[in-house]
Amino acid sequence: MSSTEHIVTSYEGELESLDKKIAQMGGLTENLVGQAVDALRLRDADLASHVIEDDVHIDQLEREIEDQAISMIARRQPMALDLRQIMAAVKITSDLERIGDLGKNIAKRVLSIHHEKQPSQLVHGMRSMQSLALAQLKNVLDAYTERNTEKALSVWYADEEIDAIYNSLFRELLTYMMEDPRNIGLCTHLLFCAKNMERIGDHTTNIAETVHYLVLGSEIAAERPKGDKTTKILVEPGDVENDS
Amino acid sequence: MEVQSIESKKAEQTRQVEQAKKMSPAEETASQPQGPIKMSGKDVSVFYGEKQALFDVNLEILENSVTSLIGPSGCGKSTFLRCLNRMNDVIDICRVSGLITLEGEDIYNPELDVVELRARVGMVFQKPNPFPKSIYDNIAYGPRIHGLTTDRAELDELVESSLKKAGLWEEVKDRLTESGTGLSGGQQQRLCIARAIATRPDVILMDEPCSALDPIATATIEELIDDLRKNYTIVIVTHSMQQAARVSQRTAFFHLGKIIEEGETSQIFTNPRNKKTQDYITGRYG
Numbered sequence: 001m002s003s004t005e006h007i008v009t010s011y012e013g014e015l016e017s018l019d020k021k022i023a024q025m026g027g028l029t030e031n032l033v034g035q036a037v038d039a040l041r042l043r044d045a046d047l048a049s050h051v052i053e054d055d056v057h058i059d060q061l062e063r064e065i066e067d068q069a070i071s072m073i074a075r076r077q078p079m080a081l082d083l084r085q086i087m088a089a090v091k092i093t094s095d096l097e098r099i100g101d102l103g104k105n106i107a108k109r110v111l112s113i114h115h116e117k118q119p120s121q122l123v124h125g126m127r128s129m130q131s132l133a134l135a136q137l138k139n140v141l142d143a144y145t146e147r148n149t150e151k152a153l154s155v156w157y158a159d160e161e162i163d164a165i166y167n168s169l170f171r172e173l174l175t176y177m178m179e180d181p182r183n184i185g186l187c188t189h190l191l192f193c194a195k196n197m198e199r200i201g202d203h204t205t206n207i208a209e210t211v212h213y214l215v216l217g218s219e220i221a222a223e224r225p226k227g228d229k230t231t232k233i234l235v236e237p238g239d240v241e242n243d244s
Numbered sequence: 245m246e247v248q249s250i251e252s253k254k255a256e257q258t259r260q261v262e263q264a265k266k267m268s269p270a271e272e273t274a275s276q277p278q279g280p281i282k283m284s285g286k287d288v289s290v291f292y293g294e295k296q297a298l299f300d301v302n303l304e305i306l307e308n309s310v311t312s313l314i315g316p317s318g319c320g321k322s323t324f325l326r327c328l329n330r331m332n333d334v335i336d337i338c339r340v341s342g343l344i345t346l347e348g349e350d351i352y353n354p355e356l357d358v359v360e361l362r363a364r365v366g367m368v369f370q371k372p373n374p375f376p377k378s379i380y381d382n383i384a385y386g387p388r389i390h391g392l393t394t395d396r397a398e399l400d401e402l403v404e405s406s407l408k409k410a411g412l413w414e415e416v417k418d419r420l421t422e423s424g425t426g427l428s429g430g431q432q433q434r435l436c437i438a439r440a441i442a443t444r445p446d447v448i449l450m451d452e453p454c455s456a457l458d459p460i461a462t463a464t465i466e467e468l469i470d471d472l473r474k475n476y477t478i479v480i481v482t483h484s485m486q487q488a489a490r491v492s493q494r495t496a497f498f499h500l501g502k503i504i505e506e507g508e509t510s511q512i513f514t515n516p517r518n519k520k521t522q523d524y525i526t527g528r529y530g
Binding site: 004005006007008011077078079080081082083084216217218 | 485486489513514515516519521522523525526527528529
């Protein structure tokens, strides 16, 4: 229910420019998280340093989008779909900014652990989590540009998968730490990296909810599956022997 | 790893997505009027000679609420408003069909006293139109012709309370004998509201009451409307969408003589169900 153009063309232009900026910010964020993940996988300190520098551009765009939204609310008194679009832009931009920060945090950790050897099993688990989180982010940004609620809903439900991998990674990392205290430094950093990816997934679901609201004007009418069970996980020394 | 179980979850997710889609269709959540109905129009059609201006309009006006009628010029919103106190009667070629009730009573019943109806359903117009009389006499006029008071003291009291309800008393209490036309635009409009209140109406109709006023006078009237709602039922026609959004609880959108959409004001302005409503309130080509 949109497509008709505003009588005031400059208003139409502002809405379009807001959309473009979100798309641009989404692209930058996706790129940044992808590079952070690559840096972690390849233990590439140079790439990680780039990521840390690039986050500035995302922050800059966030400010631009917010300023534009505030100015539009003040000058245009937006209604209905326009109002929802501007509110959605503000919400999405803040989720994207957080996602950028989490990516940057992964990159910072790469700088601390890039010289350490990582167990191949862990790397595998991290990789499947990363590719899932990245795919989710890409899908939700597509859902936004296409105004596709179905796609947004799929993203919303699929977050459970990221949570599931995070749960098992959490368990595994604890197990490694117990096996050999020399792993603790590396594993703690990896645990935070995994947690960051899990948080990226949460922000991605927030965006999915915003897309749903933007298009239909209503909240998603269902209970979100909560998959992060790590708050209840405690690995005892006995578990380590049983597992191996 | 729990990767295997993830695969099996795919099917479950698809099912959930389908279910959630079913759960959030916009139409089913459309709000129905709640609360006692003060006035109601059923299949109201209005003809000016051969030309039909309203087509089977149905609208319920809730007690102690502000209902705003919005829509482009010529959409029929003022025509409908004027039906509610039979102001259209004064136009010779105008014919009204359908049923309009006030507290369940047909207001087009031939036995009904139109003058009394207009005392119960008062009206405030776009341009303030005080009588060229004193402030006091402007207010006292209605009560006098309707015989609402028995002595001077009672009339004095009614004039004072009407001016107080209209938020004008403090500004005019020392110059009640001065002419009403000497007041500022905003004060004149509040004088007209006080004049409408003086006949102790149930309903107050307002036809663009602020379009001739500056923003401060407009804000005063809007504050007054919000205050009057406690004791009266108000129907307001406005061209300002922001005003409709600010002052009313329910909004009806008219287009080409029909009601396109009617509902809670907050819903109409954040999530209208109809594309025509959306196009109009967001300023798009219809």
